[in-house]
Amino acid sequence: MVTLAEVARHAGVSASTVSYVLSGKRPISDPTRRRVRASIEQLGYQPHAGARALASSRSRIIALMVPLRTDMYVPVMLEIAVAVATAARAHGYDVLLLTGEEGPSALRRVTGSGLAEAVILMDVQLDDERLPLLRAAGPPAVLVGLPADPEGLNCVDLDFAAAGALCVEHLADLGHREIAVIGESPGVYARHTGFAERTLRGLRDGAAERGVRLLHRPCEGGHDAVAGVLARILDERPGVTAFVVQNETAVEPLLTLLRRTGRAVPEDVSVVAVCAGQVAAQASVPLSSVAIPAQELGRSAVERLVAGLSRPEGADTARVELLTPALTVRDSSGPPPPPAGVGS
Amino acid sequence: MVTLAEVARHAGVSASTVSYVLSGKRPISDPTRRRVRASIEQLGYQPHAGARALASSRSRIIALMVPLRTDMYVPVMLEIAVAVATAARAHGYDVLLLTGEEGPSALRRVTGSGLAEAVILMDVQLDDERLPLLRAAGPPAVLVGLPADPEGLNCVDLDFAAAGALCVEHLADLGHREIAVIGESPGVYARHTGFAERTLRGLRDGAAERGVRLLHRPCEGGHDAVAGVLARILDERPGVTAFVVQNETAVEPLLTLLRRTGRAVPEDVSVVAVCAGQVAAQASVPLSSVAIPAQELGRSAVERLVAGLSRPEGADTARVELLTPALTVRDSSGPPPPPAGVGS
DNA sequence: CTCGCCCGTCGAAGCGCTTCGATCTTCTTG
DNA sequence: CAAGAAGATCGAAGCGCTTCGACGGGCGAG
Numbered sequence: 001m002v003t004l005a006e007v008a009r010h011a012g013v014s015a016s017t018v019s020y021v022l023s024g025k026r027p028i029s030d031p032t033r034r035r036v037r038a039s040i041e042q043l044g045y046q047p048h049a050g051a052r053a054l055a056s057s058r059s060r061i062i063a064l065m066v067p068l069r070t071d072m073y074v075p076v077m078l079e080i081a082v083a084v085a086t087a088a089r090a091h092g093y094d095v096l097l098l099t100g101e102e103g104p105s106a107l108r109r110v111t112g113s114g115l116a117e118a119v120i121l122m123d124v125q126l127d128d129e130r131l132p133l134l135r136a137a138g139p140p141a142v143l144v145g146l147p148a149d150p151e152g153l154n155c156v157d158l159d160f161a162a163a164g165a166l167c168v169e170h171l172a173d174l175g176h177r178e179i180a181v182i183g184e185s186p187g188v189y190a191r192h193t194g195f196a197e198r199t200l201r202g203l204r205d206g207a208a209e210r211g212v213r214l215l216h217r218p219c220e221g222g223h224d225a226v227a228g229v230l231a232r233i234l235d236e237r238p239g240v241t242a243f244v245v246q247n248e249t250a251v252e253p254l255l256t257l258l259r260r261t262g263r264a265v266p267e268d269v270s271v272v273a274v275c276a277g278q279v280a281a282q283a284s285v286p287l288s289s290v291a292i293p294a295q296e297l298g299r300s301a302v303e304r305l306v307a308g309l310s311r312p313e314g315a316d317t318a319r320v321e322l323l324t325p326a327l328t329v330r331d332s333s334g335p336p337p338p339p340a341g342v343g344s
Numbered sequence: 345m346v347t348l349a350e351v352a353r354h355a356g357v358s359a360s361t362v363s364y365v366l367s368g369k370r371p372i373s374d375p376t377r378r379r380v381r382a383s384i385e386q387l388g389y390q391p392h393a394g395a396r397a398l399a400s401s402r403s404r405i406i407a408l409m410v411p412l413r414t415d416m417y418v419p420v421m422l423e424i425a426v427a428v429a430t431a432a433r434a435h436g437y438d439v440l441l442l443t444g445e446e447g448p449s450a451l452r453r454v455t456g457s458g459l460a461e462a463v464i465l466m467d468v469q470l471d472d473e474r475l476p477l478l479r480a481a482g483p484p485a486v487l488v489g490l491p492a493d494p495e496g497l498n499c500v501d502l503d504f505a506a507a508g509a510l511c512v513e514h515l516a517d518l519g520h521r522e523i524a525v526i527g528e529s530p531g532v533y534a535r536h537t538g539f540a541e542r543t544l545r546g547l548r549d550g551a552a553e554r555g556v557r558l559l560h561r562p563c564e565g566g567h568d569a570v571a572g573v574l575a576r577i578l579d580e581r582p583g584v585t586a587f588v589v590q591n592e593t594a595v596e597p598l599l600t601l602l603r604r605t606g607r608a609v610p611e612d613v614s615v616v617a618v619c620a621g622q623v624a625a626q627a628s629v630p631l632s633s634v635a636i637p638a639q640e641l642g643r644s645a646v647e648r649l650v651a652g653l654s655r656p657e658g659a660d661t662a663r664v665e666l667l668t669p670a671l672t673v674r675d676s677s678g679p680p681p682p683p684a685g686v687g688s
Numbered sequence: 689c690t691c692g693c694c695c696g697t698c699g700a701a702g703c704g705c706t707t708c709g710a711t712c713t714t715c716t717t718g
Numbered sequence: 719c720a721a722g723a724a725g726a727t728c729g730a731a732g733c734g735c736t737t738c739g740a741c742g743g744g745c746g747a748g
Contacts, residue, residue, distance in 0.1 A: 013698085016737075049457040057394075364726095370725095
């Protein structure tokens with residue numbers, strides 16, 4: 001392994017000079033810099049990460065905690081994770097992968113040992129057990145998601161309430177008066193995962209404002225579960241003319257079931273989804289949908305973290321950033337069919 | 345931050361003693377050990393990761409390189425990644441997340457800087473550009489996947505050839521004589537991703553052995569793409585009575601399309617998949633399938649790495665491990681319909 | 689022409705930990 | 719009963735890097 005000292009010797013300068021060339025924290029004359037750079041190149045020098053972290057007490061590592069549950073749509077999670085990794089690299093950081101499993105203790109571990117200088121948390125619950133740790137002078141952190149009380153925390157998320165409202169508005173504009181919502185797994189609500197509840201609130205508020213009837217049902221993924229939920233909905237509210245789906249694994253089963261029971265989309269019923277853009281676009285009927293901006297979320301989380309890390313200490317930037325949702329109209333939403341008995 | 349020295353002072357011993365208590369590399373008397381442990385506990389001491397890595401030249405970090413392509417089924421990737429993280433933690437290692445984007449240079453970086461002591465590579469291609477680096481006295485590495493020439497490399501993967509053969513055998517046993525394969529995206533084959541090609545070979549060999557006609561067509565995900573491919577297959581080979589699908593995003597569209605064109609599964613056509621178990625189980629017709637053992641793959645990769653790392657240097661364990669596939673019979677496969685004209 | 693200043697560079701002191709003798713006991717054994 | 723073995727602990731020397739204060743030489747100003 002090549003060390004700083006060897007580079008220094010090779011370039012005929014002192015170790016500190018090489019260090020300053022690398023960090024740019026002090027001016028180095030052009031010829032010297034060139035010489036050092038050449039030596040670095042020639043010897044294939046790579047600074048030792050541990051030594052660096054020790055001397056500077058900055059590891060240049062961000063810990064990313066991803067849930068390991070499987071009842072939520074996974075591709076979005078991976079997409080965010082990859083976006084985080086990519087954005088982090090762009091700022092010279094690496095990403096440490098933590099699973100939600102370990103909870104707060106994992107945060108303490110990587111943070112207390114100086115392994116990671118900051119953390120990004122995904123799948124934040126309304127009353128997350130990791131929050132106290134972060135508020136109590138914990139490490140710099142950004143949550144992807146919004147807890148019940150974001151006070152003193154740095155959060156980024158899609159404005160799911162607005163997303164919900166957007167869906168209702170779109171359908172109300174088309175003339176729908178009775179809407180059913182097929183939601184995430186019951187487990188997601190039971191855990192009080194913020195985004196699910198916020199979407200629901202947005203849907204309800206929107207419905208109230210537009211005088212639309214709304215029925216919400218959580219739903220497991222998979223064909224059979226959706227079949228059950230759908231049957232109950234249609235039984236309870238035969239007048240439903242539109243669905244809002246917030247559960248990627250329910251999308252295709254729903255379309256299949258509607259088709260099978262003779263309901264054409266969008267002629268007989270409209271469907272709007274809140275889900276990964278790709279899922280909506282590739283569905284058997286391309287769905288009008290509000291996409292979850294995974295890339296954007298990951299990128300934004302990193303940027304805020306990095307901004308905070310390089311800011312002159314103490315300047316607390318705890319703030320909530322809610323991305324504005326956008327509804328993409330595809331083929332699955334249209335006006336409701338004319339009321340029965342009134343021929344077209 | 346609490347340091348080793350403070351713990352030592354608090355416990356009334358020398359720093360080295362504390363270190364030996366922690367590492368167990370020298371015998372420490374019971375009372376002393378107890379005292380040191382108590383001090384550690386009381387002060388909330390956490391060893392500094394960087395200092396440790398510097399002094400011992402072991403970072404206890406494994407780098408995991410995940411692809412960031414989206415044309416392959418993502419949940420399996422995440423599942424493997426999470427399994428790797430979990431298994432690594434069980435052995436006292438942490439996992440650094442690398443995206444495939446950066447290629448060999450990322451490996452050189454994390455490895456050359458001592459950030460990671462070993463790497464796990466996912467989405468390995470037959471002629472992967474990262475391989476030369478690994479063979480040339482690179483860092484300890486395990487590939488999840490199988491390149492064209494695994495010589496000198498440590499690989500774990502599902503035996504996709506056997507998986508392919510298994511599918512054909514199952515269908516042949518049921519009496520099918522003409523099978524169509526709906527494969528991964530053309531891009532996957534163009535990249536020469538090992539698993540896709542190996543599955544295909546297994547399918548072809550199996551078909552040859554059993555005297556079954558086989559037609560293979562790559563296929564993008566999404567409804568429309570599947571529709572196109574399916575139409576062409578049915579046109580070209582009207583006698584097809586069974587499908588093997590190796591493309592998670594094609595599964596549901598295929599079932600939808602078969603249904604819509606009046607083909608009942610499994611009465612008229614059988615469908616067998618090679619995909620994530622959950623996808624097969626939750627499909628609108630639960631699919632007979634060969635599952636991809638994501639957990640197992642991740643775990644195994646870590647175990648081999650850890651075994652190698654703690655082995656007395658030089659004992660090269662380059663070896664290929666192919667997991668034996670298992671076919672789970674669900675509702676989507678049955679005997680072919682009786683030949684036309686011959687009433688049942 | 690000389691003083692003081694700034695620019696560019698160097699030396700040395702750590703950062704917190706591991707590890708290798710060395711030291712001091714306490715046993716064991718011939 | 720002395721000599722050596724074995725056990726328990728200590729001290730010190732780094733690991734490779736950052737960073738702070740110091741230093742020397744060239745320059746403009748007085």
